[in-house]
Amino acid sequence: MTSVARPPSPAAETTVIDVPVSDPRVKPLLRELGDEYAARYGGDARAELARYPDEEFTAPYGGVLLLLLERGEPVAGGAFRRYDATTAELKRIWTHSGHRRRGLARRVVAELEREAGARGYRRIYLTTGPRQPEARGLYLATGYTPLFDTEADPETIGPLPFEKHLHVTPRT
Template sequence: MSAGAGPADGWEFRRVTIDDPLVEQLLRELTHEYVTRYGPEAHQEMTRYPAGDFAEPHGVLLLLLEDGEPVAGGAYKRYDDRTAEVKRMWTHSAHRRRGLARRVLAELERTAAAAGYTRFHLTTGPRQPEARNLYLAAGYTPLFDVSADPLTIGPLPFEKHLPVLTTTS
């Protein structure tokens, strides 16, 4: 848990596996969002990666719980030895515009840095302007021409260098 998010104040970050019942709503809403924006073929995105990709030690799936209920979440998986790839960012439709995705992203960054990753990579779809804006606001470097029409680019890649955490003995 990060500072300011703990069970005492009703907020908790929880590491879960893809088959945890608390993840069901995330997967259902995210699948609906993808299919609504990109059509039926987008359904395949949710089964594209094996569940183990989001498991420790190389990956993590986090949920942000408010009073025990999942309100936001996200994951990362190994991209290469030093890079983790952000996937499955989600905010419950009833809880958007509260800064929850930003909190999840910051916790994913902290968790990945603690696991030894030094870079985050991600792509978001061209029909997800709110995701694009989140990553820009969170200090991610766009690896595409931000002045171009996103629909002419396809997936929008970003990167962010994470702080190197040193351990003290």
């Protein structure tokens, strides 16, 4: 018998926590992300997840992986790393397949932006793949500026770069 994840009731509470990449709750999200990359881009696409060492996603320069938890189970997450002295790069944004279309990715992006701003970053940079129209739509809907011709065929561009300037005050 196959179990199917159902969206939780509206009363389900979602909690944000900061965890290191090594936290066991991160593994299922990254595994599913790797599977999706492989399905969309081919078997070598999983290598993208190993492109940067885990240390780049830790303080003080890198971001902390943020997980959204419902009933203690991870349902969405993401991370950021130092791109340059004033820019954080969002990476590994993911929502579990059984929890999509509920605004969780928007919340992950907002939490990552907040944390990056609190660490003194003034700009967010990110790329998404040409075969991820959902991600492209998310970034456009959340105020990111495309750094590519949006009228061009995404397959002719390769990774689609975006940026967003933050207007936040760092923690004191």
